[in-house]
Amino acid sequence: NAGVTQTPKFQVLKTGQSMTLQCAQDMNHEYMSWYRQDPGMGLRLIHYSVGAGITDQGEVPNGYNVSRSTTEDFPLRLLSAAPSQTSVYFCASSYSPGGPGETQYFGPGTRLLVL
Amino acid sequence: DAKTTQPTSMDCAEGRAANLPCNHSTISGNEYVYWYRQIHSQGPQYIIHGLKNNETNEMASLIITEDRKSSTLILPHATLRDTAVYYCIVRMDSSYKLIFGSGTRLLVRP
Numbered sequence: 001n002a003g004v005t006q007t008p009k010f011q012v013l014k015t016g017q018s019m020t021l022q023c024a025q026d027m028n029h030e031y032m033s034w035y036r037q038d039p040g041m042g043l044r045l046i047h048y049s050v051g052a053g054i055t056d057q058g059e060v061p062n063g064y065n066v067s068r069s070t071t072e073d074f075p076l077r078l079l080s081a082a083p084s085q086t087s088v089y090f091c092a093s094s095y096s097p098g099g100p101g102e103t104q105y106f107g108p109g110t111r112l113l114v115l
Numbered sequence: 116d117a118k119t120t121q122p123t124s125m126d127c128a129e130g131r132a133a134n135l136p137c138n139h140s141t142i143s144g145n146e147y148v149y150w151y152r153q154i155h156s157q158g159p160q161y162i163i164h165g166l167k168n169n170e171t172n173e174m175a176s177l178i179i180t181e182d183r184k185s186s187t188l189i190l191p192h193a194t195l196r197d198t199a200v201y202y203c204i205v206r207m208d209s210s211y212k213l214i215f216g217s218g219t220r221l222l223v224r225p
């Protein structure tokens with residue numbers, strides 16, 4: 001299993017550009033989520049999905065869109081990039097949405113710089 | 116989900132035990148304590164979790180006080196590769212959200 005994969009590893013955007021961060025998992029996990037991590041900070045939840053066709057907002061959803069058309073993929077779209085969205089983005093997945101002991105597996109991250 | 120309080124940073128000598136404390140005084144009965152770590156900006160990695168009993172796995176031990184208001188993660192023989200930021204997270208058993216704080220930056224010295 002490749003686990004959770006993210007592409008690209010690094011991206012530079014200009015203010016106002018749009019882009020899609022890709023996330024895929026091959027573990028047949030129902031739950032997937034996106035976090036952002038700003039320098040020196042912990043991770044903050046952007047959006048999450050408890051299954052194909054179901055998404056919801058996390059703590060910091062503004063400026064981002066998601067969709068979940070398949071179990072494997074959970075892309076994150078930046079509609080109009082702003083310098084405040086400069087961050088490291090992590091995708092995570094777990095077998096089920098909740099339950100004791102349910103652990104989440106994280107991808108390697110995408111580093112985004114918005115100029 | 117209950118909030119947690121952790122020291123900003125700690126250090127320990129290689130080969131010695133690293134004891135990382137976490138306060139979660141507002142924890143409720145159905146909330147679990149989870150520990151994750153993040154090595155050098157990689158994605159966070161699950162370490163261990165517990166409800167009220169002490170837990171041990173191949174990576175670490177988790178000691179939860181009887182009143183469940185605090186816990187300690189123990190790395191029994193720290194190595195240089197254990198240098199990382201350690202996050203203590205309290206989560207309800209029915210919740211899928213992980214709320215990360217700032218964590219504890221552990222430096223393992225040679």
